[in-house]
Amino acid sequence: RSAPQTAAPATAILRQKFRHIYATVDRQVNLMEAARNLDRVIVHLDMDMFFAAVEQRDDPSLADKPMAVGSQSMLSTANYVARKFGVRSAMPGYIGLKLCPELVIVRPNFEKYAQVSTQVREILAQYDPHFTAASLDEAYLDLTRHMRQVVPDGVSSADVVREIRGKIQAATQLTASAGIAPNGMLAKICSDLNKPNGQYHLPGDLEQLKSFVAKLPVRKVSGIGKVTERMLNGLGIVTCEDMFAHRYDLFQLFSPISFDFFLRVSLGAGSSRYEEAVKADAVATPTAAFGFGFAVPDNDRKSISVERTFREINTPTALLAKCEELCHKLAADVNSCKLRGRTVTVKLKMVDFRMFTRAASSQRYI
DNA sequence: GCGGATCAC
DNA sequence: TATGGTGATCCGC
Numbered sequence A: 001r002s003a004p005q006t007a008a009p010a011t012a013i014l015r016q017k018f019r020h021i022y023a024t025v026d027r028q029v030n031l032m033e034a035a036r037n038l039d040r041v042i043v044h045l046d047m048d049m050f051f052a053a054v055e056q057r058d059d060p061s062l063a064d065k066p067m068a069v070g071s072q073s074m075l076s077t078a079n080y081v082a083r084k085f086g087v088r089s090a091m092p093g094y095i096g097l098k099l100c101p102e103l104v105i106v107r108p109n110f111e112k113y114a115q116v117s118t119q120v121r122e123i124l125a126q127y128d129p130h131f132t133a134a135s136l137d138e139a140y141l142d143l144t145r146h147m148r149q150v151v152p153d154g155v156s157s158a159d160v161v162r163e164i165r166g167k168i169q170a171a172t173q174l175t176a177s178a179g180i181a182p183n184g185m186l187a188k189i190c191s192d193l194n195k196p197n198g199q200y201h202l203p204g205d206l207e208q209l210k211s212f213v214a215k216l217p218v219r220k221v222s223g224i225g226k227v228t229e230r231m232l233n234g235l236g237i238v239t240c241e242d243m244f245a246h247r248y249d250l251f252q253l254f255s256p257i258s259f260d261f262f263l264r265v266s267l268g269a270g271s272s273r274y275e276e277a278v279k280a281d282a283v284a285t286p287t288a289a290f291g292f293g294f295a296v297p298d299n300d301r302k303s304i305s306v307e308r309t310f311r312e313i314n315t316p317t318a319l320l321a322k323c324e325e326l327c328h329k330l331a332a333d334v335n336s337c338k339l340r341g342r343t344v345t346v347k348l349k350m351v352d353f354r355m356f357t358r359a360a361s362s363q364r365y366i
Numbered sequence B: 001g002c003g004g005a006t007c008a009c
Numbered sequence C: 001t002a003t004g005g006t007g008a009t010c011c012g013c
Helices: A007-035 A050-058 A080-084 A093-099 A110-127 A144-149 A157-172 A184-191 A206-214 A226-234 A240-245 A247-253 A256-267 A275-280 A316-336
Strands: A042-047 A067-070 A075-078 A104-106 A132-135 A138-142 A176-181 A199-201 A343-349 A355-361
Touching: A007 A247, A007 A256, A042 A157, A042 A184, A050 A067, A050 A075, A050 A110, A067 A080, A067 A093, A075 A080, A075 A093, A093 A104, A110 A138, A110 A157, A138 A184, A144 A157, A157 A176, A157 A199, A176 A184, A184 A199, A184 A206, A206 A240, A240 A247, A240 A256, A247 A256
Parallel strands: A067 A104, A176 A199
Antiparallel strands: A042 A138, A042 A176, A067 A075, A132 A138, A343 A355
16 A cells, blocks of 8 residues: 655645745845935934923922823823822823822813924924924924034034924923934834933944844834734733744734834834834925814825714614714814715714724715 | 724824 | 723724
8 A cells, every 4th residue: 555645745835835934034134124224313202291291381380289181081191290199191080080189180271282382393393394293292303414414513413302302491391302213113212211301312323223122122112002012922022132033923923014014123124104104205284173182284184083982872862963963073174174085984882882883985075 | 895903192 | 970082004804
């Protein structure tokens, strides 16, 4: 009898497959390394506890009290006195009060924050007219041109950033922190390191960059949240060093887009998915603020929405009335932004926080 | 295109 | 008493 011929070919196919995986991943690593640009000077600037700082500035009696901006249901920022008690942003106000019964909760005043934000942006534009505002209190600047063409020899990028932060403080009486690095992903991480009222410079030197990135917890990277962190931890990945070591596993487990993102993170190469893309088409755009919402650049927005959380409603009549209320608000916002859409989505949140969405698209713009 | 998830702020 | 609102992107159908 002849033995089955399956065993040897199967291992051969597997060997072939693994060779292909190694080759593909290695090629991508080489491409990314080759495309690395360490000559850019990118700054991430972040106002310190922005909303709380503005309120504190305008009512100094709040400065030595634990204070947070928000409501009973949600806090958006806490001052450092409150943080000592464990009060954090994105925490329900009543939890904050449980941690710190003395906590003063101030209602947010978005118009004021937007005004301060404009003051800050005017300063930033002097250094990079194409800077990107990431939110009311965060921005990315590319100082490469400024360093080469404006600043005299002997003045470092750290000097320039200190100057920017000084101008912001002079104009607004508020402090900002900053990170300087060869790309936005790293600059953002750096802006957190000497907060508040500080800055950190990661120079464009490959060896320094590599040792900085190696010990960096992946959770610090913008785009890696709680869920992704848990998933990666499950694979034995905590730091970027770990992530690079597991690159072949990541290639097999995740989509090409996610793998590309992870590989960039592990190399400290900056992410194409986030700020690098944002910077590329950065334009000083007008912003539209409506209602109490945040100001959002509306030149290429892809959606517009309104949602409210309310206590249990379970009769069709009451639910329809609530729906109509939201529709009116949405229609007003759509009109004031001069927008039209083809897809309408309804979102429903249950009392137990389960959420459902249902969408329908039409040929015509609505 | 749809529905669920994740993420940032 | 009680856990927000807006916008974007990705995955698997």
